Structure formats: C-alpha cells, structure tokens
Amino acid sequence: MNTEGNAPQDHPGLVPQRRRFLTLLAACGTAAIALPALADVVPLPETDPTAQALGYKADATQVDTAKFPKHTPQQQCANCNFFQGTGASGPCQLFPGKAVNAKGWCSAYAAKA
Numbered sequence: 001m002n003t004e005g006n007a008p009q010d011h012p013g014l015v016p017q018r019r020r021f022l023t024l025l026a027a028c029g030t031a032a033i034a035l036p037a038l039a040d041v042v043p044l045p046e047t048d049p050t051a052q053a054l055g056y057k058a059d060a061t062q063v064d065t066a067k068f069p070k071h072t073p074q075q076q077c078a079n080c081n082f083f084q085g086t087g088a089s090g091p092c093q094l095f096p097g098k099a100v101n102a103k104g105w106c107s108a109y110a111a112k113a
Ligand code: SF4
Pocket: 056, 076, 077, 078, 080, 081, 082, 083, 092, 093, 094, 100, 104, 105, 106, 107, 108, 109, 110
C-alpha cells in the first residue's frame, strides 16, 4: 500500500484542521445531548390543538365547568397520574416534549393511584 503523501508532515496545515474538526465534532455532540433536555422545558400553550381538544388550562380555576362538569377544584396536573414533574411545571405523558403547569388541568385527568 502506498501511503506516500498522506503523512501529516507532508501537509502541515492538516494537523490544525483535523484538531479544529474534532473540536467542532465534540461541540456538536454536546449540543445534540443538550437539545432534548431543553425541549422538555417548552411550556404547553393552551392554543396547542391537542390541548384545546382536551380543554387544557394552565390555571385549573379557569376550566369551563359548564363544558367539563366532572372537573372538581381538587383536580390539578400535580395530582394527575399522567404528570411526571415535581415542581411548578413538568412533563405530561399526553403531551410529549411539553411541560404542563402543576396547577393546570385537562379533561384527560386521572387521579394518581
Ligand atoms: Fe394535566 Fe393530567 Fe391533563 Fe396531563 S393529562 S394535562 S397532567 S390533567
């Protein structure tokens, strides 16, 4: 196999270019890992089509009780079986990649077992 001309010393500019490429590659990998974590914190807007269909309100006191008569003041995302957060907001299994308000509510509410 002829490797003549492929050694870095034959092309002194390649070593810094390779180092820069590897640095950029590492930076891209770090960004790719961080992006899903950022996506988890996107708040669910009430205007989201699925949220509208389920009557989601970020503030459960604003639920239209005429439209959703089974809603009670005690029902909130924080004590719903689909809520996976621990703070003021967090992920809901029904809205992947979005965070719902712990004091919110939607018609898919199911009390934690
Ligand atoms: Fe909140 Fe539960 Fe509806 Fe998710 S399913 S938005 S946690 S009430």
